[in-house]
Amino acid sequence: MVFEQEELLQSKILIVDDEPLNIDILETILERSEYKFIYSTSDPRRVFALQQRYNFDLILLDVNMPHMSGIEVLEGLSEYVLSGFLPVLILTANIDDETRFNALKMGATDFLTKPFNQWEVLLRISNMLRTRLFYKRQKIRADELEEKVKERTLRIRSTQLKIIQCLGKAVEFRDNETGAHVIRMSRSCQMLGVASGLSEKHGEKILYATPMHDVGKIGIQDDILLKPGKLGFEEFEIMKTHSQIGSDIIGRGTSEILNLAGEIALGHHEKWDGSGYPQGLKGADISIENRIAAICDVFDALTSARPYKKPWTTTDAINFIMDGAGAHFDPSLATTFQEIIPSVVTLREEYPDN
Numbered sequence: 001m002v003f004e005q006e007e008l009l010q011s012k013i014l015i016v017d018d019e020p021l022n023i024d025i026l027e028t029i030l031e032r033s034e035y036k037f038i039y040s041t042s043d044p045r046r047v048f049a050l051q052q053r054y055n056f057d058l059i060l061l062d063v064n065m066p067h068m069s070g071i072e073v074l075e076g077l078s079e080y081v082l083s084g085f086l087p088v089l090i091l092t093a094n095i096d097d098e099t100r101f102n103a104l105k106m107g108a109t110d111f112l113t114k115p116f117n118q119w120e121v122l123l124r125i126s127n128m129l130r131t132r133l134f135y136k137r138q139k140i141r142a143d144e145l146e147e148k149v150k151e152r153t154l155r156i157r158s159t160q161l162k163i164i165q166c167l168g169k170a171v172e173f174r175d176n177e178t179g180a181h182v183i184r185m186s187r188s189c190q191m192l193g194v195a196s197g198l199s200e201k202h203g204e205k206i207l208y209a210t211p212m213h214d215v216g217k218i219g220i221q222d223d224i225l226l227k228p229g230k231l232g233f234e235e236f237e238i239m240k241t242h243s244q245i246g247s248d249i250i251g252r253g254t255s256e257i258l259n260l261a262g263e264i265a266l267g268h269h270e271k272w273d274g275s276g277y278p279q280g281l282k283g284a285d286i287s288i289e290n291r292i293a294a295i296c297d298v299f300d301a302l303t304s305a306r307p308y309k310k311p312w313t314t315t316d317a318i319n320f321i322m323d324g325a326g327a328h329f330d331p332s333l334a335t336t337f338q339e340i341i342p343s344v345v346t347l348r349e350e351y352p353d354n
Contacts, residue, residue: 029118047073
């Protein structure tokens, strides 16, 4: 209780009255009660600057003043009064009902009648400051709780990303493709997504979800997955099942990123004209993430060396993308990809295969 009283005495109080005598009386009452931080002004126009500077815990506000009325001051303080729980004690003599109504409507907390009675002044101020102190404590607790939630969310997200990285690495051990391909592909997907109008946050989700696009290859037998030459019809049909296998491995749950990763694993081989797999989706029925992944995956695969082929030049690969616009690829995204190709090419320098 002593600690609470000490906190109350540390409160910042502003007195606003055009009569110096009223200010002197209130300052004397508060100083004798050992309130430490008392401010005053006879010019209501200064209130807003003072509030921004000191962030008061209580304002004692006269109604009838030159330049601005107390009601006008209250209106200007509405951001603090209504959303920040700043108590305002209206100083009154003979105040009419309409003025009282307007004061309360604008957020005034209570009224203090002139001439001032010392015990009434101290009790009303003390009661208001206790409420203010309770609000500030609750605000601190709420902020601390919010910070803890953020920390736990980050830990959960970190765990999810670790799962994604582990699954991505698992594919590397079985496939001819390298971890660098996964990094380049996911980063170019992020670039293309943002360049096409998606938000930075959406682009980040794509960055974290795309590394698992081929995780289903874990379920493909070695003689097909590692075959150096072209696959036969039946072999290719088996290879195509990696999309569904990947989706099944990732599954569905409450994680937004893992759910997106599952969608990309399933649909990154869909084609704009409907000739892709596994669902044969067409045009805008294919998610924007999968239309992006289709372009970036093919481009990086074409420009990468494999045991069964030499790397294509950037020019040949981008020509392939543009030739496939409207058939294999979303034509609008293909054009945007061509525009950002210098940034995409630098990824190979940052993340080489070896």
